Amino acid sequence: MSTHDEAQALRPLTLAWVSRHLEVGERIVRTEVLHGGITAEMRRLTVGTRDGGTRDLVLRSFAAPFSVEHAEDRLNREAGALTLLTGTGVPAPGLVAVDPTAAHCEYPSLLMTHLAGRTVLADEGLQARVPPLARQLVEIHAVRPAERPRKYVTLTTADTVVVPKGVDAAAWAAAIDMLRRPAPSYEGRFLHRDFHPGNVPFDVPPSRPAGARITGVVDWTAASWGPADLDVAHCSTNLALLHGPAWGLRFAEAYEEAGGVPAAAASERLYWRVRDGLACSEEVRLVAQPWREAGRTELTTQVVEERLDAYVTALMDALG
Template identity: 30%
Template sequence: MTNVKLSESVLDWVVDNTNPKATVESYQQLKGSTSSTLHRIALRSGQKLNHYVVRQFDNKEWLEEEPDLAYHEAACLRMAKKTGVVSPELIAYDEKGDICGYPVILMTLLDGEVELKPKRMDQWLYGLAKALAEFHGTDADDFPYWHNSYNDIFSFEIPTWTNVSTSWKKAINLLKAPRMKTAECFIHRDYHPANVLWDNGSVSGVVDWVNGCKGPRGVDVGHCRVNLAMLHGVEAADGFLRDYRELAGSRFTYEPYWDVVSVADMLVGPPEVYPGWEAFGVTGLTDDIMKERLDQYVVSLMARVE
């Protein structure tokens, strides 16, 4: 992670939108800043120290695709508050980039840390499932953003690197079948372990809401599952699904289709180790392990279809 300094204009903007009498005590770039740059900022007012997070949308390619990123995240943070899940509170945002040349958003800092190497895998998976099930009960009929696949699922082909081409062919056939019709709600759209904070063994909050939208619950479940499969293996992905199904009850009907959509969404080329995992202390993973685990996951999905 390359350390990116905050400009004086951004720091002044943060102070103006929080407490004009405060002074900047310190700031540091947050771990896992991959698609945008996030900083933690400490402001001092007398004896009190308050902490905030500022996100700079400085990825030009992403901005070209979605120029309304700051507005989108602001809308998602407001919506997240309605779900009851602990999420950052929106303070201010600059949609057009007037402050520093690109969009920026200011929010509160949540307590807790990302935990990717749990001591009790079963408790950790249950916590991830419980947090997701809790905010999936929020209706999103009037929300202006809705789910679309990141990649063109109809042009998806069997990966050249796979050792289980037959399973991938079956998965692609399922992917190209008519889209499953299912109930929709407000979803995170990027729900995975690196976006969940923990404190004293319990989930303390969910962050990174910029992709939130109206969509099927299976999209969030599938995205988390494929991340878990690559991070810890198929058994972890299946344990998470088992817990989520129990917690969601009749609100959720599992369909492997959404798992396959999530696999297709994340593949632009051969699977690689997610840089965010390394930033949070996960070592020893390789791109070859990612290929092997993704193959195993696809085989497990097709076993559910048969």
């Protein structure tokens, strides 16, 4: 976009707020809408520097009416997480500024540095990407914050699960019954809470997909305190839907191989994985749409529902 177009892309108050957080002599020269998010608008802002070069920032804004209600909490969580992670070795964006209540912008917003790399959702090279994904999650869980973030939230209940058509009815009924039980006790860990391939950019050598290297972890708006198994479960579900149920099962193994410490009892580990799989049943359409926009056009709602059914059934088979 040209500088003139920028005035149209960024609303006036937001543009003025961002400009106040640039270095002297810098200006926004281009913007690009980033796709893949569900609840927030994301833009990459290219900033012209005094020496004639450029640098990139990312702007997150909660503009949709359904998302504004929770924007203050989510942006405060992300700002707190980005501040906490500075210097920890976990590659996260750097916080530049945050306006969680839209005191200065048209909408609640957060400005952060841009990470190199790109999200990789293709099947090719997946076997080589799973181990670094698992190692990265272990590193996140090793962070020990001086002040704990808020406790994790799980909204799904036995009554809100959406059972797809044509599923293994007995497996789903048994899985839903699990949600009626009390959650297992756990040793708390710092959680990303939305850890999956769409939030982990990689640097992928064009001639060697197997040589992919993680460049960062983004979207810390749900950072929480809770069981490590919940993060493992969420990534497992996403891998199962993106690449097939076997990859969901494989990620949990890779996490342990990387030194992660899940719950001691297999039944407790499976509880969190079943819970996350059932939670996904309520938002299959929302989850699948960004994947199709990113090029995985074969992942129709029906295909994703079929994979979810196969994954839930596999988990219940493992439970015996």
